[in-house]
Amino acid sequence: MTQQRTASLTDLPGEFSFIRRCFAGLAGPAALDLRDDAALFTPPQGRELVMAADAMVENVHFLSSDPPDTIGGKLLRCNLSDLAAMGARPEGWLLTLARPPHITDAWFEAFSRGLKADQERFGLTLMGGDTTSTKGPLVLSLTIIGSVIPGQAIQRRGAQAGDGLWVTGTIGDGALGLQALLGKLADPDGVLARRYHTPEPRIGLPLYGLASAAMDVSDGLVQDAGHLARENGLTVTIRAADVPLSHAARATGQTWRETCLTGGDDYEILMAIPPEHEPALLKSGCVQTPHGPVTLTRIGAFSAPDHGQSGVQVIDEEGVPVAFSRGGWSHL
Amino acid sequence: MTQQRTASLTDLPGEFSFIRRCFAGLAGPAALDLRDDAALFTPPQGRELVMAADAMVENVHFLSSDPPDTIGGKLLRCNLSDLAAMGARPEGWLLTLARPPHITDAWFEAFSRGLKADQERFGLTLMGGDTTSTKGPLVLSLTIIGSVIPGQAIQRRGAQAGDGLWVTGTIGDGALGLQALLGKLADPDGVLARRYHTPEPRIGLPLYGLASAAMDVSDGLVQDAGHLARENGLTVTIRAADVPLSHAARATGQTWRETCLTGGDDYEILMAIPPEHEPALLKSGCVQTPHGPVTLTRIGAFSAPDHGQSGVQVIDEEGVPVAFSRGGWSHL
Numbered sequence: 001m002t003q004q005r006t007a008s009l010t011d012l013p014g015e016f017s018f019i020r021r022c023f024a025g026l027a028g029p030a031a032l033d034l035r036d037d038a039a040l041f042t043p044p045q046g047r048e049l050v051m052a053a054d055a056m057v058e059n060v061h062f063l064s065s066d067p068p069d070t071i072g073g074k075l076l077r078c079n080l081s082d083l084a085a086m087g088a089r090p091e092g093w094l095l096t097l098a099r100p101p102h103i104t105d106a107w108f109e110a111f112s113r114g115l116k117a118d119q120e121r122f123g124l125t126l127m128g129g130d131t132t133s134t135k136g137p138l139v140l141s142l143t144i145i146g147s148v149i150p151g152q153a154i155q156r157r158g159a160q161a162g163d164g165l166w167v168t169g170t171i172g173d174g175a176l177g178l179q180a181l182l183g184k185l186a187d188p189d190g191v192l193a194r195r196y197h198t199p200e201p202r203i204g205l206p207l208y209g210l211a212s213a214a215m216d217v218s219d220g221l222v223q224d225a226g227h228l229a230r231e232n233g234l235t236v237t238i239r240a241a242d243v244p245l246s247h248a249a250r251a252t253g254q255t256w257r258e259t260c261l262t263g264g265d266d267y268e269i270l271m272a273i274p275p276e277h278e279p280a281l282l283k284s285g286c287v288q289t290p291h292g293p294v295t296l297t298r299i300g301a302f303s304a305p306d307h308g309q310s311g312v313q314v315i316d317e318e319g320v321p322v323a324f325s326r327g328g329w330s331h332l
Numbered sequence: 333m334t335q336q337r338t339a340s341l342t343d344l345p346g347e348f349s350f351i352r353r354c355f356a357g358l359a360g361p362a363a364l365d366l367r368d369d370a371a372l373f374t375p376p377q378g379r380e381l382v383m384a385a386d387a388m389v390e391n392v393h394f395l396s397s398d399p400p401d402t403i404g405g406k407l408l409r410c411n412l413s414d415l416a417a418m419g420a421r422p423e424g425w426l427l428t429l430a431r432p433p434h435i436t437d438a439w440f441e442a443f444s445r446g447l448k449a450d451q452e453r454f455g456l457t458l459m460g461g462d463t464t465s466t467k468g469p470l471v472l473s474l475t476i477i478g479s480v481i482p483g484q485a486i487q488r489r490g491a492q493a494g495d496g497l498w499v500t501g502t503i504g505d506g507a508l509g510l511q512a513l514l515g516k517l518a519d520p521d522g523v524l525a526r527r528y529h530t531p532e533p534r535i536g537l538p539l540y541g542l543a544s545a546a547m548d549v550s551d552g553l554v555q556d557a558g559h560l561a562r563e564n565g566l567t568v569t570i571r572a573a574d575v576p577l578s579h580a581a582r583a584t585g586q587t588w589r590e591t592c593l594t595g596g597d598d599y600e601i602l603m604a605i606p607p608e609h610e611p612a613l614l615k616s617g618c619v620q621t622p623h624g625p626v627t628l629t630r631i632g633a634f635s636a637p638d639h640g641q642s643g644v645q646v647i648d649e650e651g652v653p654v655a656f657s658r659g660g661w662s663h664l
Contacts, residue, residue, distance in 0.1 A: 030383075035563055036488050037414040037547055038384035038478070043375040051362075051459055052370035053475060055428035057466045082369040096387035096473040098430075130386045132393070136468015141428040143385060143475040146370070156368050215369055227348075231367055 015131055022108045023095075026116055028125025030092055039127035041092065047147040050088035054079050058100075058137035063181065068107045069114030070197035071140075076118045078218065079144035080201035081267040085216040086153045087207035088146030090124035096141045098134035121291075122203055149208075158213040159232040159272030165300040166211075166281070168202050168268045170246040171221050175263020176256060185256065191248040199267035204289035210281075211271040220262040222324065224270055226312035229302065232272070238300040238314045240322055261314065262324050272302055347463055354440045355427075358448055360457025362424055371459035373424065379479040382420035386411050390432075390469035395513065400439045401446030402529035403472075408450045410550065411476035412533035413599040417548040418485045419539035420478035422456035428473045430466035453623075454535055484540040491545040491564040491604030497632035498543075498613070500534050500600045502578040503553050507595020508588060517588065523580040531599035536621035542613075543603040552594040554656065556602055558644035561634065564604070570632040570646045572654055593646065594656050604634055 019034055027034050030041040043049060054075070058064055062071050076093065083090055099108075119125060127145070177196025180187035187193055207214050213232060217224045221243065229236035240261065249260055273281065278298065286293045306313070314322045351366055359366050362373040375381060386407070390396055394403050408425065415422055431440075451457060459477070509528025512519035519525055539546050545564060549556045553575065561568035572593065581592055605613065610630065618625045638645070646654045 141473035
């Protein structure tokens with residue numbers, strides 16, 4: 001022990017002032033001002049909790065050049081999409097980050113602003129987290145907590161042969177947006193890039209009593225539909241021509257159709273809907289949510305597995321199977 | 333769309349078989365077999381939830397050469413220590429990992445074995461998570477969920493002037509263990525290295541009705557005692573000679589005393605204990621937990637802030653203030 005600077009021990013170390021500056025403004029009551037070892041959360045009475053965790057890595061899930069406020073917002077929105085897929089209401093979130101030296105405090109202040117706007121919009125608050133340093137890329141990991149009335153969570157299992165395959169919103173804009181940001185595609189109005197940066201989680205989608213199974217589309221429509229089919233031991237057939245595309249996606253032309261169907265980053269909800277609920281939906285074409293009406297489109301149907309093999313097939317307007325050069329994203 | 337390999341779409345992508353192989357054996361009922369977008373957890377009736385998240389980065393928090401089973405176990409144990417500090421019971425955990433190419437499947441299988449042994453020992457199961465790739469170091473992020481009887485969580489705030497400062501177990505072994513692993517220190521029996529690899533979270537420590545405030549020691553005794561003092565607007569004085577050291581730590585000699593007091597990686601619990609509870613504790617020197625008896629040592633006391641400045645001071649046997657070359661770890 002040397003005789004030096006006791007005074008420094010009463011100063012706040014850098015990590016703590018960083019947390020206070022960038023994250024204290026996001027903290028809700030469970031967070032105990034982000035000063036404790038853990039958050040203290042009273043679960044809403046008579047509800048089950050729904051929990052998911054997603055990590056995002058610099059230059060894998062976002063570009064270093066992306067606006068930092070959209071990165072914070074996107075991380076939260078991707079996790080919100082997992083809650084939406086089960087019909088859950090958001091309650092709170094925890095964040096860990098591994099911070100490399102090239103990410104500045106100003107970057108984190110903008111990152112935090114994006115998170116603040118989105119947590120206010122979707123009605124949840126920060127509960128806790130951890131910050132650490134790394135010599136590698138920025139790694140962000142978000143755990144989200146939601147809740148649902150017991151027994152009303154919609155899962156991936158539950159689809160039956162004969163159920164229709166439905167999807168919210170439009171497919172492919174996120175994947176095209178990434179290509180636009182990489183300079184491979186024109187995006188005159190920036191619509192596609194916006195959809196890549198700011199997906200719209202379908203929070204409040206009234207799945208209970210409507211869908212027999214659901215999941216969110218994050219790794220590409222075709223791959224994710226395959227997961228949904230396999231979880232239920234079924235085949236699902238997607239009619240490519242029925243997949244809803246935005247005006248901006250249509251304008252990119254036929255060459256980009258495969259990207260739309262397999263590209264990922266949609267964060268729309270894929271549902272199995274029993275036949276008895278389909279006529280009303282086919283008529284209205286949408287459902288109401290607290291965040292506005294959401295269009296629903298029937299893009300195919302579930303059937304008994306083809307030769308005992310469950311999975312996905314895509315057909316064209318003549319019913320001829322379509323194949324793809326790749327199925328979707330696998331993160332490993 | 334090209335005419336190629338529809339068959340591949342019915343195969344399990346690599347990410348999914350990896351999760352099944354390495355993590356399905358850890359999953360509890362809330363995890364829905366790790367096949368869904370989120371976990372579904374029924375909170376234990378009449379209890380509050382306690383939640384914490386911690387990240388560990390390769391070559392910051394662990395060495396690439398550390399046995400992978402101890403890395404999994406340590407990550408879980410560090411998070412369990414956050415629950416222990418509030419007097420909470422473990423319920424479940426979520427994990428995200430950013431995986432670089434140099435970390436093999438065999439590595440993750442051993443990592444998972446360490447987690448399995450420890451989750452069984454401490455009575456919790458895996459609820460969910462996410463895996464992704466990175467070109468940087470391995471980053472692991474764990475969110476832990478615990479529960480406590482409402483109103484019985486012990487927080488950092490609550491200490492009063494006159495309370496004693498107490499600590500569980502022994503201090504410094506983890507920090508010395510790291511130095512031993514770095515080859516800077518002899519550790520003939522490997523006791524110190526074991527304490528670095530496998531900290532002992534003080535789950536089940538009966539804090540309620542005993543401590544007025546508590547936290548776990550992760551960033552060094554002196555720095556963390558400073559946090560506890562500042563959170564309460566008090567000064568805390570540590571008597572260096574009273575800090576409990578293991579035989580192995582004592583054997584390293586006086587040169588390593590500063591490392592013990594400031595090094596971190598202890599995962600012992602630091603408590604403020606009101607004077608009325610102290611005589612019984614001074615007599616018994618330990619408390620019972622479901623994982624065996626835990627020694628408690630009085631190492632100092634809280635007092636009104638010195639010249640209005642709250643914080644920590646360390647004194648020697650003559651009451652003379654001792655200073656250190658550094659206060660503790662800050663992760664940023």
